[in-house]
Amino acid sequence: MDRVLKKRIGKIVTWFLTFVLMLIISVPGLWVVLTAFRPNREVLAKPAIWIPQDPGWTNFAKIFGFGAEQIAIPVPAYFANSLIIASTSTVIALLIGMSGGYAFARYRFKFKNKIFLGLMLSRTVPGIALSLPIFIIWSRLGLIDAKLGLIIVYVALNVPFTIWLIDGFFRQIPKEMSEAAQVDGCTRWQAFWHIEFPLAKSGIASAGIFAFLTSWNEYALASNLTRSTDSKTLPVGLMDFTAQFTIDWAGMSAMAVIIIIPALILTFLVQKHLIAGLTFGGVKG
Amino acid sequence: MTQADVASTANIRPRRRRRRNLTPFLLLSPAILVILFVVLLPLLFSFYTSFTGYRLIKPETLYQWVGFQNYQRIFADKNFWAAFGRTVLFLTIALNLEFLLGLGIALLINRITWGQRALRTMMMFPMMFSPILVGYQFKFIFNDNIGILNNALQALGLSEGAIPWLVDKYLAMFSILFAEIWMSTSVFAILLLAGLFAMPRDPLEAARVDGCNPWQVFRHITLPFLMPFAFIAMTIRSLDVARAYDIVDVMTGGGPAGRTELLWTLIARVGYDNARMGQANAMAYISILLSIAFTYYFFTKLIAARKYMGGAD
Amino acid sequence: MAAIRIRDVVKNYGKLEVVHGINLDIAHNEFVVLVGPSGCGKSTTLRMIAGLEDITGGEIFIGDRVVNDLPPRKRDISMVFQNYALYPHMTVRENLGFGLKIAKLAKPVIEERVNEAAAILGIDELMERTPAELSGGQRQRVAMGRAIVRHPQVFLFDEPLSNLDAKLRVQMRTEIKRLHQTVRTTIVYVTHDQVEAMTLADRIVVMKDGYIEQVGSPLEVFEHPVNTFVATFIGSPPMNMIAGRIVKKDGHFHIAFQADQTVPVAADLARTVTEGQEVIFGFRADDLMPDEHAMPIPGASSRLRLKVDIAEPLGTETILFCNFAGKDIQAKMLNPRPVPPGEVMDFSLAIDKAHLFDAASGHNLRN
Ligand SMILES: Nc1ncnc2c1ncn2[C@@H]1O[C@H](COP(=O)(O)OP(=O)(O)O)[C@@H](O)[C@H]1O
Numbered sequence A: 001m002d003r004v005l006k007k008r009i010g011k012i013v014t015w016f017l018t019f020v021l022m023l024i025i026s027v028p029g030l031w032v033v034l035t036a037f038r039p040n041r042e043v044l045a046k047p048a049i050w051i052p053q054d055p056g057w058t059n060f061a062k063i064f065g066f067g068a069e070q071i072a073i074p075v076p077a078y079f080a081n082s083l084i085i086a087s088t089s090t091v092i093a094l095l096i097g098m099s100g101g102y103a104f105a106r107y108r109f110k111f112k113n114k115i116f117l118g119l120m121l122s123r124t125v126p127g128i129a130l131s132l133p134i135f136i137i138w139s140r141l142g143l144i145d146a147k148l149g150l151i152i153v154y155v156a157l158n159v160p161f162t163i164w165l166i167d168g169f170f171r172q173i174p175k176e177m178s179e180a181a182q183v184d185g186c187t188r189w190q191a192f193w194h195i196e197f198p199l200a201k202s203g204i205a206s207a208g209i210f211a212f213l214t215s216w217n218e219y220a221l222a223s224n225l226t227r228s229t230d231s232k233t234l235p236v237g238l239m240d241f242t243a244q245f246t247i248d249w250a251g252m253s254a255m256a257v258i259i260i261i262p263a264l265i266l267t268f269l270v271q272k273h274l275i276a277g278l279t280f281g282g283v284k285g
Numbered sequence B: 001m002t003q004a005d006v007a008s009t010a011n012i013r014p015r016r017r018r019r020r021n022l023t024p025f026l027l028l029s030p031a032i033l034v035i036l037f038v039v040l041l042p043l044l045f046s047f048y049t050s051f052t053g054y055r056l057i058k059p060e061t062l063y064q065w066v067g068f069q070n071y072q073r074i075f076a077d078k079n080f081w082a083a084f085g086r087t088v089l090f091l092t093i094a095l096n097l098e099f100l101l102g103l104g105i106a107l108l109i110n111r112i113t114w115g116q117r118a119l120r121t122m123m124m125f126p127m128m129f130s131p132i133l134v135g136y137q138f139k140f141i142f143n144d145n146i147g148i149l150n151n152a153l154q155a156l157g158l159s160e161g162a163i164p165w166l167v168d169k170y171l172a173m174f175s176i177l178f179a180e181i182w183m184s185t186s187v188f189a190i191l192l193l194a195g196l197f198a199m200p201r202d203p204l205e206a207a208r209v210d211g212c213n214p215w216q217v218f219r220h221i222t223l224p225f226l227m228p229f230a231f232i233a234m235t236i237r238s239l240d241v242a243r244a245y246d247i248v249d250v251m252t253g254g255g256p257a258g259r260t261e262l263l264w265t266l267i268a269r270v271g272y273d274n275a276r277m278g279q280a281n282a283m284a285y286i287s288i289l290l291s292i293a294f295t296y297y298f299f300t301k302l303i304a305a306r307k308y309m310g311g312a313d
Numbered sequence C: 001m002a003a004i005r006i007r008d009v010v011k012n013y014g015k016l017e018v019v020h021g022i023n024l025d026i027a028h029n030e031f032v033v034l035v036g037p038s039g040c041g042k043s044t045t046l047r048m049i050a051g052l053e054d055i056t057g058g059e060i061f062i063g064d065r066v067v068n069d070l071p072p073r074k075r076d077i078s079m080v081f082q083n084y085a086l087y088p089h090m091t092v093r094e095n096l097g098f099g100l101k102i103a104k105l106a107k108p109v110i111e112e113r114v115n116e117a118a119a120i121l122g123i124d125e126l127m128e129r130t131p132a133e134l135s136g137g138q139r140q141r142v143a144m145g146r147a148i149v150r151h152p153q154v155f156l157f158d159e160p161l162s163n164l165d166a167k168l169r170v171q172m173r174t175e176i177k178r179l180h181q182t183v184r185t186t187i188v189y190v191t192h193d194q195v196e197a198m199t200l201a202d203r204i205v206v207m208k209d210g211y212i213e214q215v216g217s218p219l220e221v222f223e224h225p226v227n228t229f230v231a232t233f234i235g236s237p238p239m240n241m242i243a244g245r246i247v248k249k250d251g252h253f254h255i256a257f258q259a260d261q262t263v264p265v266a267a268d269l270a271r272t273v274t275e276g277q278e279v280i281f282g283f284r285a286d287d288l289m290p291d292e293h294a295m296p297i298p299g300a301s302s303r304l305r306l307k308v309d310i311a312e313p314l315g316t317e318t319i320l321f322c323n324f325a326g327k328d329i330q331a332k333m334l335n336p337r338p339v340p341p342g343e344v345m346d347f348s349l350a351i352d353k354a355h356l357f358d359a360a361s362g363h364n365l366r367n
């Protein structure tokens, strides 16, 4: 009797805590999403209006330049910039990361641990600290306010972590797999493409998505290396709203939703592989 | 097989062996080149500029050697030390709380059987948010005038006036910490949960048979097993602690009046707004050393923990 | 012709030398088993033949080509790995056909060869499954199938049975032997299990610490071990080994053990021993027979009366654990009867079949 009661109380406590946790995680985001569908005057109303009175897509229409009201912020251009910069840098980082990750997973060589540590430490340099010299050098090279400038930086930003993840995924594939293929008549290169790559594919994809999101979300460097619609990305563009005198909360929220949505979808796709990659690469060395 | 053939194969051998040893370096060279060009070279350059009086608006000052003057100046600067202290404090509180909360959340979710996968996926969302969005989101929520928090407190009658969440010195720091912890706790929760899943059952059962109570089992079996996972999380986190810059920049911009200034926002202000690149680079160097120290510390911990877990070479 | 010649082959891992200049000739179509304790360099040797490890020094010939610098794919070999290394993302059919596809053979040819291999191994039913859907024994067969479809000159096996349970291991052992008779190629087979080595091999190569200790047919190795290591490693139960010293008694050499027990030296060894020499006396359990068998012992014999400590009945025979000269030894009894602990029995020891090893070098004095 006592035990049963104890168990039941434990269960209730567990569920209650979980509920609170989920509330804390989801309410801020949901509130932003809700705001994105409300007119700004409703957001600013005092006393607060809790239930949306007339929800609609006006904020989104406004941002994308449809509808009656126009705003001065060129979100479609930012969106295109973000997309081009994030995808290009991701593809390049993946190629470099696959090659490097394979080297770490499959070869023994001198200074292996030191090189690995060096790559990781390069990632620790705070974006803002790195942005100062890059700003100076890039302006001499004409890479300021250019997509290429940001792409190069993002590749470097993503390479270490991509290598960490991909190294982990390749390590999960027994070495004998590639050896068997070589005995079966493959060159090492063929063995890689026929055997190891297909087996690591989903892991590599999630490393790619992770890299994409890092670029997609980056702010510290982008805010200092971009100037105009030529290269400004969405996170930088979001700050355009705050620069104005009165903050357009509703419009900003709509833009936030645009930034969030790819992140949500992609996270959903990779979560399983990502955890596996992180833990394997780390724990099994 | 003739003598000549034997001789020729003997000649090939050293060449082939050398190529084999080069392969990994060849594979790594793109990665190393990119890092050299985008990280190391700029860092060397910024190291140089930290000894000059370089100002963005006066290009000729790039060659104006001032020795340790920038460093002397920032070491004598109260604002700098305040920001430095605040940053260390911020990191210590954030990382510890994230670890503890993450551990709690992992243990909690581990107990749940129904809907566990969905919970896990949800847990990952904050981690994938752009820090700038997290900042914006909490700027909106903590807004003293129209923020949902103050609105709710007022509607429930818990507070009369508007609480200045982002203006008051302590409240602003709290708000920023809250945003940071909201964003990053899931890194710990996710990895510790993975650790719990990977945990073998036998030692737990053996400990229970040996007469340990649940707390002792947790303290002596579960926690040591989880530590490598905690260190992975710490290492990953320490790689990008500076993401907090984005949050602070949106939420308070380091203000009001420098009350939430962290090392990173200070660097941005000195470098870009005041255009004193030399001095900003000197500060940047200190922030880099701080980050490297954090990462290196956790990385060595991770390697040590890994060894005792029976990891590879 | 796919004879394999190994000449002074050395292997280093960094500074550590793990194979120390071994020499071995393997004839065309011969079934050779490398056997030895774990870590003695068997896999390393096999992998050097396969081309999966660089050869630090010396030369390996397959046919009349030096293969030192050839990658695995050019050596015309195939290999069965300990963990099978089946490609998890391919069906059994694709696994079998993969090597042929890489070799760009025509589709119908691939089809035909794959079916032929499947028929030999009896895996026709499994062709559309993936490795995850197979049992251990089935995976083993597929791995062997993958090796035979390519009609290579040499098969290499690295402990292929060690992941199977005891019963399946015996069954697959027979199948491998049958396979050798069907496909007739040179086979190099690595195992740490001496029973496997004895049952499969045309010739056994006994290795230890990166050296080859002895090469010979199973019977040669069993009956004429060159040293104490081979003597104890090959055969089950292991050969009884007792340290002693040569003494002269009544004009004949004897081996004196602790507690003044002695056994005469076999006549053929009388010339090789010297008085006072430290030796190790070795004999197999089969050569220490209870007198109650009433079976004639070939050659000279010596009578011993021993107390049985423990008896292990195995069905057709019973292993008796006794103490002789302070050392635990084993004898074999063929009479099916229970033996209570402590029973004292009379034995005859076949002196002419026993071995004498030099205590210092471990060499068999008879060779
Ligand atoms: N990749 C390696 N690096 C260093 N030493 C190795 C490596 N592979 C094997 N060794 C060492 O070489 C010796 C022989 O190994 P191996 O050939 O695998 O033995 P086995 O006879 O059990 O197959 C062992 O002592 C092993 O520790």
Ligand SMILES: [Mg+2]
Pocket: C039, C042, C043, C044, C159
């Ligand atoms: Mg082995």
